[in-house]
Amino acid sequence: MKESFRQSMAWLHTWAGLIVGWILFLVFMTGSTGYFDDEITHWMQPETPLVVAAAPIALTESVNKAQRLLERRAQGAEYWSINPSQGRVDRQWRLSWPHAAKAGKTAEPSQGQKQGKKRRGARAERVFMDPASGEEIARGAHGKARDTGGGVGLYRLHYKLRYMTEHSALLIVGGCAMLMFVALLSGVITHKKIFKDFFTFRPAKGQRSWLDAHTLVGVAALPFFLVMTYTGLMFFMYAHMPAAMNVAYGADKAWADDGYINPLNPRANSQFDPMAEPGAARARRGASVPASGTPMALADLSGLARQAERQWGKGMVGGIFVERPGDANARVTISRQEEGGLTRGSASQLVFNGVTGKALSAPPQRQAGTWKVQDTMIALHEGLYAGPMLRWIYFLSGLLGCGMVGTGLVLWTAKRKQKQVRESRTDYGFRLVQALNIGTITGLPLGIAAYFWANRLLPVAMPERAEWEFHCLFIAMGTMLLWGALRRPPRKAWEEGLWAVSFAYLLLPVVNMATTDRHLGVSLPAGDWVLAGFDLMMLMFGAAFAAAASLVRHRQADAAPVVRAGRVKALA
Amino acid sequence: MKRMTSYRLAVASRIFAAAIGGYAVASLFAAASSQLLMRLGVARSEAVLAPTMASFLVYAVIVLCVFHARSAGRAWVLIVLAACPGLLTLWLLWPEAIG
Numbered sequence: 001m002k003e004s005f006r007q008s009m010a011w012l013h014t015w016a017g018l019i020v021g022w023i024l025f026l027v028f029m030t031g032s033t034g035y036f037d038d039e040i041t042h043w044m045q046p047e048t049p050l051v052v053a054a055a056p057i058a059l060t061e062s063v064n065k066a067q068r069l070l071e072r073r074a075q076g077a078e079y080w081s082i083n084p085s086q087g088r089v090d091r092q093w094r095l096s097w098p099h100a101a102k103a104g105k106t107a108e109p110s111q112g113q114k115q116g117k118k119r120r121g122a123r124a125e126r127v128f129m130d131p132a133s134g135e136e137i138a139r140g141a142h143g144k145a146r147d148t149g150g151g152v153g154l155y156r157l158h159y160k161l162r163y164m165t166e167h168s169a170l171l172i173v174g175g176c177a178m179l180m181f182v183a184l185l186s187g188v189i190t191h192k193k194i195f196k197d198f199f200t201f202r203p204a205k206g207q208r209s210w211l212d213a214h215t216l217v218g219v220a221a222l223p224f225f226l227v228m229t230y231t232g233l234m235f236f237m238y239a240h241m242p243a244a245m246n247v248a249y250g251a252d253k254a255w256a257d258d259g260y261i262n263p264l265n266p267r268a269n270s271q272f273d274p275m276a277e278p279g280a281a282r283a284r285r286g287a288s289v290p291a292s293g294t295p296m297a298l299a300d301l302s303g304l305a306r307q308a309e310r311q312w313g314k315g316m317v318g319g320i321f322v323e324r325p326g327d328a329n330a331r332v333t334i335s336r337q338e339e340g341g342l343t344r345g346s347a348s349q350l351v352f353n354g355v356t357g358k359a360l361s362a363p364p365q366r367q368a369g370t371w372k373v374q375d376t377m378i379a380l381h382e383g384l385y386a387g388p389m390l391r392w393i394y395f396l397s398g399l400l401g402c403g404m405v406g407t408g409l410v411l412w413t414a415k416r417k418q419k420q421v422r423e424s425r426t427d428y429g430f431r432l433v434q435a436l437n438i439g440t441i442t443g444l445p446l447g448i449a450a451y452f453w454a455n456r457l458l459p460v461a462m463p464e465r466a467e468w469e470f471h472c473l474f475i476a477m478g479t480m481l482l483w484g485a486l487r488r489p490p491r492k493a494w495e496e497g498l499w500a501v502s503f504a505y506l507l508l509p510v511v512n513m514a515t516t517d518r519h520l521g522v523s524l525p526a527g528d529w530v531l532a533g534f535d536l537m538m539l540m541f542g543a544a545f546a547a548a549a550s551l552v553r554h555r556q557a558d559a560a561p562v563v564r565a566g567r568v569k570a571l572a
Numbered sequence: 573m574k575r576m577t578s579y580r581l582a583v584a585s586r587i588f589a590a591a592i593g594g595y596a597v598a599s600l601f602a603a604a605s606s607q608l609l610m611r612l613g614v615a616r617s618e619a620v621l622a623p624t625m626a627s628f629l630v631y632a633v634i635v636l637c638v639f640h641a642r643s644a645g646r647a648w649v650l651i652v653l654a655a656c657p658g659l660l661t662l663w664l665l666w667p668e669a670i671g
Contacts, residue, residue, distance in 0.1 A: 005640055012639040178628065182635050189636075233628050241627050243599035244606040244620045248667065370618040374625060 006190050013186040014412065018433070020176040020183075021409045022440045025402055027173060029444055031158035031228075032398025033151060035383055035391050038087040040151025043534040044455045046518040047145040050528040051089055057132050059084065059315050064302040065134025066095055066320075073127065073136075075326070076100070079287045081124075082301075082320040084337075085131065089530055092137055096126040147465040148455055154448070159235070162470060167239065174233060174240045181229045187218060204555075207414040214407035217400050224397040225404070231381035234374055287323035294328040299357035301332065307359070308334045308350050322354060330354025409437045431485075438484030442497030443477040445545070449504035450476035452538075456508075456515045491552065498549035506542030509535040585644040590635040593651035598631035600658030607665040 033040060042048060066082045074080055077097035085091050128137040149156075161169035201212045218225070238245050301320060308317050318337035324330045336348040351360040379385055383394045413434050420426050454472035458465055480497055487493035512535060513519035523531035605623035610616055634654060641647040 008640045009636065012636070178631065181628070181632050185632055185636060186639075230628065234625060237624050237628070241599060241602055241624050244602040244624050244627075247603040247662070248606055248610065248616055248620045370621045370625075374621060377625075 006192060009186040009189040013183050013190055016179045016186065017183040017405075017408050018412055020179045021405050022436050023172070023176045024180055025405045025409070025440050026444055027158045027176065028398055028401035028405060029448070030155055032395050032402070033448070034155025034158065035386075035395045035398070037151035037155050038089040039530045039534060040154060041148075042089045042530050043518070044148045044150050044452070045145035046516040050518075050523065050526050051091070051530050052527050053529075054091075054132055059309065059317055060302040060305045062093060062129075062131035062134070063305040063317075063320065064300075065131070066093060066129060067298070067301045069127075069129055069134055069136060070095060070097065070322075070325070074125070077325065078291075078323075080320075080322040080325055082322070084317060084319070091131060092128040093131050094126060095129055096124045098124050146455075146460045149466045149469055153466065153470065154451065159232075162474065170236045170239050174236065177229055177232050178240075180225075181233075184222075184225055184229060188222070191215065191219075207411065207418075210407055210411040210414045214404060214411050217403040217407060221397040221400040221404075224394075225401060227380060228398075228401070231377040234377045235381070289323050289329045289331055291324050292328040295326055296328045296330070296355045298322070298325045298330055298354055299332070299352070304332055304334060304350075304352050304357055307352075308336075311350070312336050312348065325354065328355060331360070406441050409433070409441065413437060434490050435481065435485035438490065438493050438497055439477065439481030442494070442501055443480030443484070445541070446480055446497070446501045446504055447473040447477035449501065449508060449538075452508055453504065453511060456511050495549055495552045498545050498552060502542045502545035502549055504542075505538045505545065508538045508542075582644040586638055586641075586647050589644070589647045589651050590638040593648065593655075594631050594634040594638060597634050597651060597654045597658065598627045600655055600662065601630050602627040604658040604661035604665070607667065608661055610667075611665060 042051060062084070063082065070077075070080045070082070074095075074097040077100070079097060081094075081096045083094040083096075085093055129135070130137055159169065159173050160166050161172065164172075201216060202208050233240065301322070305317055305320065309315070316337045317334060319335045321333045321335070322330065323333075330353070332352040332354045334350045334352070352358060353360055383391065386394060413430065416430055420430055451469050451473040454469045458468055458472075462468065480500075483497065484490070484493050487496070509520055513521065518531055520532055520535050523529075523535070602623040605626075606619045609619035609623070634651070637650055638647040641650055
């Protein structure tokens, strides 16, 4: 290959991009939905109450209300666990405490716990509290909501895929990410006049237009793509690149024991810091201090929460664990909220004497700088720190990623179509790519719409309901793959696929109206902008796909070379 | 026809060199750098974390170089040469006892 650097990189870019393009399309699309996973879950559980904007209430106020409620309901319990609401939509607080122990019985794990089941079963009582009023919410909203994967399940497809073990999926997606990184670098190198070409768009010129579109979209969010690809690799990097870890720690390492986590982040490893246990694990074990038997009033929890807020920032309290409330040995552990900032998993904790309110814990130890780098990269990828506007930018940039991959895939066929027409043959590779393009670029949006349709139409009491929602997604996608492979000419397949997608999205709010009372007629007047926004976005996507379908229908075939050759082929 | 076959073989050879050879070079880089950092006094956990994070960039750069080399043969020479520093370092600094 005695060619210039640009030419060799162009070859690499084409092939690296093509091989992983279809999987990357899925990764970008499902990953983008992740920035609104809580909102999507809220729509997919129409049994939950409407979310209406309420006056913001100080966390410390709610802590006070929680304490009052627990004093009423859980007097004399071994421990109290107060968990403020997580996520962007769910407002309820979760309060729990163990059932009153039978006389003389020590805390033994129940049968369910021995089998490692998630629910604590009969061991703990749990109530949901409205943080504004301090009232107990009967059975909580989630008790009777339909079984669904929700928005979380949808976005998890982007790294766990489906119908395979998580480890296999990680390796596949990691490999694709590596090739994507190579494609990004080679794409930038190939593109000599990157800034001038950015402002170039030649419409209706076939292959040229696709190239311009691909370049435009690719450069528009280039920093985002570079950051997402590299930070994506940081999550499971030891699955992909275990060499250094294996040489230094041995291949059969047990991380906690080998001191990997500890020097980097002492607060996160309970083996080295007994006060660093995450709240849930601790609650499973119960209180770690014995009861003294002397009753003493519990300190004011909201004051302790205020101290925590002073150290970590407003609203950054993740959980409050009170051991032996009402006893002289009472102890309060306040954990920092995980999903707040760019250095997320610091797992800081503050421990207080439960009676006097005096701080007990040692100041947090310094965390290794290297660990903070990885932590920040992961936080950048997850975008949990982002406010509403930045979250929208993440989402739209992700969709631009789908656009970049999609235009690249179509460009590949557009470039080779002339040659195929001229030589009046279609070789197998070309047809394969064409079918995969149609099946993925129309099939995946159709699949996601099918996921939402299934959420509304599948019977609520159906067993394995959540699984079947995913099956519907892939059945729809598989159907489009078959359609793309069998329908001739391919242009018809494209057009029909795009119409199908557009109708699937446009009709979704109608299905919503027919099956639930959470449709636009209810959500708009009530001001539940999460629900209303979802339905409106579905209408927008439907309109966009309809516009695309119209464009495909009205577009002229690439006339010039075909007419010159005197042959009109069914390829165009 | 023979030219086409040999061209395709050359491409396949490059792909191997990039995918497998490149991975080997990146892994050697990570393992060797971490041992070197440990000898220089960096804590073991940090010495493992930092080179692993950087190794993906090394992998990407190697892949670019392999596809720019003037022939498949030269690409393999590049791989072998790139692996040497890592191999040498690991041979000299291999940890006696792990734990």
